[in-house]
Amino acid sequence: MSIISLIIKREFITKVRNKSFVVMTFLSPLLFVGIAAFIGYLSSMKADTKRIAIHDESGLFVKEFILKNNNNSQYKYLDLSLVDLKFLKDSIADERYEGLLYIPKSEHTKDFENKIQFISNNSPSISFIEKVQDVIANKLTKNNLEKAHLDTLAIKKAQAQVNISLTKASGEESVKGLNEIKIGIGGAFGYLIMMFIIIYGNMVMRSVIEEKTSRIVEIIISSVKPFQLMMGKIIGTALAGLLQFLIWAIIGLSLMFAASVFFGVNVGPSSSVSPELMQAAQQEMTGTAQMYIKELWNLPIANILIGFVIYFIGGYFLYSSFYAAIGAAVDNQTDSQQFLLPIIMPLMLSVYVGFFTVINDPHGTIAVIFSMIPLTSPIVMLMRIPFGVPLWQIAISVTLLFGTFFSVVWFAAKIYRIGILMYGKKPTWRELYKWLKY
Structure with missing residues (x-):
């Protein structure tokens, strides 16, 4: 050897x-x-549901968020628009709710784009804020189309969904x-x-x-x-x-x-x-x-x-x-x-x-x-x-x-x-x- x-x-x-x-x-x-x-x-455990209070003085958006509760979402939205705003802010400080979505009343639709606030003790995730913004943006877009006397259903049907199929050069x-x-x-x-x-x-x-x-x-x-x-x-x-x-x-x-x-x-x-x-x-x-x-x-x-x-x-x-x-x-x-x-x-x-x-x-x-x-x-x-x-x-x-x-x-x-x-x-x-x- x-x-x-x-x-x-x-x-x-x-x-x-x-x-x-x-x-x-x-x-x-x-x-x-x-x-x-x-x-x-x-991964099999269900995440804790986070309660989000909504104080919608305009009354335009709260129903859109309540409908989201049926989607087994991690977040549950509560309509507390009739509750005093100061009391709700104190509740957020006491951690009774995960956060408060405050939507002030406004006569002009354009004002909603910059005046809506989310109040919380901890900074929310980017994905959550993006979902909230999408709900509000979709509602505002729908209202703008209706004010312009445009058929929203026809516009929705006119939107194209493109799905490109992949094919090799050999066919x-x-x-x-x-x-x-x-x-x-x-x-x-x-x-x-x-x-x-x-x-x-x-x-x-x-x-x-x-x-x-x-x-x-x-x-x-x-x-x-x-x-x-x-x-x-x-x-x-x-x-x-x-x-x-x-x-x-x-x-x-x-x-x-x-x-x-x-x-x-x-x-x-x-x-x-x-x-x-x-x-x-x-x-x-x-x-x-x-x-x-x-x-x-x-x-x-x-x-x-x-x-x-x-x-x-x-x-x-x-x-x-x-x-x-x-x-x-x-x-x-x-x-x-x-x-x-x-x-x-x-x-x-x-x-x-x-x-x-x-x-x-x-x-x-x-x-x-x-x-x-x-x-x-x-x-x-x-x-x-x-x-x-x-x-x-x-x-x-x-x-x-x-x-x-x-x-x-x-x-x-x-x-x-x-x-x-x-x-x-x-x-x-x-x-x-x-x-x-x-």
Whole structure:
């Protein structure tokens, strides 16, 4: 057995036998499922109804708001137009009502646009105020049309409702929101890679720092080369991480299935929807759902899965080399913080580029460039693949990624070789550059 395989085996066994690793492996799925079930339970609970007092001196709008009480709204409007205004304001201060909508009397319709007030102790939500404004605006518009002797019913019938259907150049009918689904699929895979890099890259760095501070590394270096030790740590930690992810997936899916079957718990926000409503929605959306399923099957599923594996391996090894070099250069995790920001920034940048650029223009210049840059390609390219990326672009991106990986490993190994036996002094960026020349 080669030296690297022995180091991989040692690193893997050390990680999986660690008590914190074992505890978090089996505790994390319980926490995730518990949080999901709790969210489902909260979403099924009916929100507290907030009482809104209305003091309408004009008498024009109060009926419009009272009709809103039949819509199972979170807000209940009360007609208190005959109650003294000062008393109502005192009631708001005493929190008897959520708020008071005060509509003064006016002879001119135009005056209502700026004189209506909402009085409350706490600032209301923007959506609530917009709904109130819409009710008042619709009523004023209707009154203005009637004063102008215009037929409001005819105007309502004359209003056009446009529903544009999507069709491909081949003649096949398409569906709306497909780009959002594609970016969601690519984003999920990209986010998984980013989390794996951050979690287990830090684990590689901590492992190097622990062995360095305990002086165990001095004994290990006497038998193996620093490069072999670094690669063994990276691969061993990756295998332990993959095992942990696999256990999480199995336990999480099993717990969700058990909760839904044996306890009748609907995990997720859909638990608040009644079965009758769900059945009606399913019957209405059958044709659309079939079209969505057809579009999903037409996605380059093989390219997505293969690309995920390739970019998962390339991205993890690339960034783990940085983490290992940082761990060798410092004596404790506190000193490592100054070197971690340049590593985290490309990952964060790739997420922003993916969600704000790829979704709007997946084949644009910015998306293509960032899908080629090795530090951002594992995430950006995975977000582009569901939109259909030419194989030559993927080939160039993968070549650059692994070419950069081998270059970074070579540079990281030089830093690792010097830094692994350096103690007591926090290195600077200039000193790290000098180490590359040794």
